[in-house]
Amino acid sequence: MAxxxxxxxxxxxxxxxxxxxxxxxxWVFLASEVMFFTSLIGSYIILRFGASETWPLPGEVxxxxxxxxxxxxxxxxxxxxxxxxxAAEVGDKRGTxxxxxxxxxxxxxxxxxxILEYRELLHEGFGPSSGLYGSTFYTMTGFHGFHVFSxxxxxxxxxxxxxxxxxxxxxxxxxxxxxxxxxxxxxxxIILFTVVYLI
Amino acid sequence: xxxxxxxxxxxxxxxxxxxxxxxxxxxxxxxxxVIGIQFLFLSLFFxxxxxxxxxxxxxQLAWPGQPMPLGSLFPETMAPxxxxxxxxxxxxxxxxxxxxxxxxxMLLLVGVFANYLIPLQIGAPDMAFPRINMASFWVAxxxxxxxxxxxxxxxxxxxxxxxxxxxxxxxxxxxGVSLGQQMWIVSLVLLGLSSxxxxxxxxxxxxxxxxxxxxxxxxxxxxxxxxITAILALLSMPVLTGAMIMLLFDQTIGxxxxxxxxxxxxxLWQHLFWFFGHPEVYVLIxxxxxxxxxxxxxxxxxxxxxxxAMVGALVSIAVLGFMVWGHHMFQxxxxxxxxTSFMVSTMVIAVPSAIKTFNWMGTMWRGNLxxxxxxxxxxxxxxxxxxxxxSGIFMASxxxxxxxxxxxxxxxxxxxxxxxxxxxxxxxAIYYWFPKMFGRMMNEKLGKVHFALTFLFFNLVFxxxxxxxxxxxxxxxxxxxxxxHLEGLQWTHVLITISAFxxxxxxxLFAVNFAWSLFRGPKAPANPWNATTLEWQTxxxxxxxxxxxxxVVYHGPHEYSHPDVADKDWLAQNERPDVVSPARP
Numbered sequence: 211m212a213x214x215x216x217x218x219x220x221x222x223x224x225x226x227x228x229x230x231x232x233x234x235x236x237w238v239f240l241a242s243e244v245m246f247f248t249s250l251i252g253s254y255i256i257l258r259f260g261a262s263e264t265w266p267l268p269g270e271v272x273x274x275x276x277x278x279x280x281x282x283x284x285x286x287x288x289x290x291x292x293x294x295x296x297a298a299e300v301g302d303k304r305g306t307x308x309x310x311x312x313x314x315x316x317x318x319x320x321x322x323x324x325i326l327e328y329r330e331l332l333h334e335g336f337g338p339s340s341g342l343y344g345s346t347f348y349t350m351t352g353f354h355g356f357h358v359f360s361x362x363x364x365x366x367x368x369x370x371x372x373x374x375x376x377x378x379x380x381x382x383x384x385x386x387x388x389x390x391x392x393x394x395x396x397x398x399x400i401i402l403f404t405v406v407y408l409i
Numbered sequence: 410x411x412x413x414x415x416x417x418x419x420x421x422x423x424x425x426x427x428x429x430x431x432x433x434x435x436x437x438x439x440x441x442x443v444i445g446i447q448f449l450f451l452s453l454f455f456x457x458x459x460x461x462x463x464x465x466x467x468x469q470l471a472w473p474g475q476p477m478p479l480g481s482l483f484p485e486t487m488a489p490x491x492x493x494x495x496x497x498x499x500x501x502x503x504x505x506x507x508x509x510x511x512x513x514x515m516l517l518l519v520g521v522f523a524n525y526l527i528p529l530q531i532g533a534p535d536m537a538f539p540r541i542n543m544a545s546f547w548v549a550x551x552x553x554x555x556x557x558x559x560x561x562x563x564x565x566x567x568x569x570x571x572x573x574x575x576x577x578x579x580x581x582x583x584x585g586v587s588l589g590q591q592m593w594i595v596s597l598v599l600l601g602l603s604s605x606x607x608x609x610x611x612x613x614x615x616x617x618x619x620x621x622x623x624x625x626x627x628x629x630x631x632x633x634x635x636x637i638t639a640i641l642a643l644l645s646m647p648v649l650t651g652a653m654i655m656l657l658f659d660q661t662i663g664x665x666x667x668x669x670x671x672x673x674x675x676x677l678w679q680h681l682f683w684f685f686g687h688p689e690v691y692v693l694i695x696x697x698x699x700x701x702x703x704x705x706x707x708x709x710x711x712x713x714x715x716x717x718a719m720v721g722a723l724v725s726i727a728v729l730g731f732m733v734w735g736h737h738m739f740q741x742x743x744x745x746x747x748x749t750s751f752m753v754s755t756m757v758i759a760v761p762s763a764i765k766t767f768n769w770m771g772t773m774w775r776g777n778l779x780x781x782x783x784x785x786x787x788x789x790x791x792x793x794x795x796x797x798x799x800s801g802i803f804m805a806s807x808x809x810x811x812x813x814x815x816x817x818x819x820x821x822x823x824x825x826x827x828x829x830x831x832x833x834x835x836x837x838a839i840y841y842w843f844p845k846m847f848g849r850m851m852n853e854k855l856g857k858v859h860f861a862l863t864f865l866f867f868n869l870v871f872x873x874x875x876x877x878x879x880x881x882x883x884x885x886x887x888x889x890x891x892x893x894h895l896e897g898l899q900w901t902h903v904l905i906t907i908s909a910f911x912x913x914x915x916x917x918l919f920a921v922n923f924a925w926s927l928f929r930g931p932k933a934p935a936n937p938w939n940a941t942t943l944e945w946q947t948x949x950x951x952x953x954x955x956x957x958x959x960x961v962v963y964h965g966p967h968e969y970s971h972p973d974v975a976d977k978d979w980l981a982q983n984e985r986p987d988v989v990s991p992a993r994p
Contacts, residue, residue: 342672349658
């Protein structure tokens, strides 16, 4: 009855990946976010190729140095995010508080600079209806800004939780998942900065 | 027989210590079963609404310019004296497609059954993120309400077709619809959000919440199909959302994405829409294939023929589904070389589809066939899906597609796959899982009459449309009179319309059966179909948390008529090997 034995024995119990559920969920969600930004960036590339003669040169409309500094600011927030998570992992509550709040504040700074940039551009008469360049610029950077804004809101909430001692070396998943999102938003900006501002 | 030591029993399920309030239990519930049932009522409502719109469309096509029955109820802006206006006809066609595709079929397949079945079939107490799951329902409700309300605003509901090709959809001055079109966009963006939240949940749940012993290759085919579907929706819906937002901006804040006068590209809309649209087609059919596989095995009392091939076919259909969107655009002035490559990649999909079809036949071959209502609908699914699939191969061929482009041949094809395919699968699934959902059986006799009439009228409605299409009947034509080449076809429109009324009435038979069985149906046992999957091994309806203790899985998903089991022709997935009575000692 060898056949019956192999039939019944089966394999050892299997219960998913060795990764906790919230993290898997965030990965899956970020996959859809990738597709969302792909649709916007892909459209930008197509539209730009279709109108390459009339497309403004880099720096003609946008202020590259200011945004370059802003990009650096956003990258710094990714560093503090990692530090916040690393502090929580080893149970350093003071470090967790400090770095989570720092990430939220640096993220807000990025948004502030972006709002000032928008104001400046609108003042110069460059708006979403200013040709394809304006359409794509405001849609892409606007949706990225919306993602940063959502992230900043979550970060302030996480800071509040950190100040109440909510994260330690046993409970740091929330911070790690939020960190995944934050790094993703950061990465999208690096791509946007390259394709919209630099080339 | 060698004895096998049973694996340890599962952990007890953690339950809420207190009774939940009415609102938390039935309205803002985070229980996947309640959410599934909420989606069921929402989507059946839209199925009815979409059906009513179709009846009005059919009236106009059979008797153009005649006042509709009850037509006087409509305001002047839609149908003065009961005679519908062309603009209203456009809205009807657009909203019929929108309701049926997004709010009826998609919600029925994914909202209802993915929610209800995934945790039960994989042995989980609930979804991975119950509150996100609740949010996905409560985002879908306003989406539906906005779509409905768009009929009431000035200019009427969106009228640019369910595909809303730009620049027509982006230019209110051309289509005459401005607010209606914007509400259509907002509604579908919300629905897309609901779908993304749902898909995130389904995928995570299947990956991480399976019961001990529930290996990937022991997943019921329904779960496999819903898992693959969720991946398709997750990756295609955001592209539609991006396109929709650009369209909305074109209308509201003056961007120029799709407006050629300012350098925008109308073709970009088609690419984005169909990059979403073709995977969407498989979102609408794969779950029905899953249900069918499972129900055919149950009705034939045999394991699914070629389980691994079935899984492989699902996966390859999903992968190929992302590479074929150009076959919707053969008429767009595409480079013929590119058209050829889209043509070939499309035709390749016939291979996994044929694998599935032959495996369904293999499942039934020499089975001990039980023709219960779900089985009848599942067989109907296979038959009609074959017809729809074959016309799909015709259309994949660019030269033929250019000939039948935008004719009723397309209408026939889409209804063979979406009604004959998806909706037959849905009916099969509702009849099959209704006892589990509500603890009562549906009426078998009424169910069989429903099947027979639906099958008959369905073919009478949609088969002649192939011929109409080849004869040159245009897809979105409002007035069939006044075209010389269509004059001889008018009687077929009348035949189709009368059959369509019959189809609608047989749908009403289902509604009556559903409503009656909900309250008066005989009480259902835990496992009325003698089925093998986990959901049948817990009471009907299952308690909050689904299980007394988390089940342990020992067997494959569709083990019917196993030679080693003596006293019954099915082997539940969680039956302990040491207590199954062996056929041969």
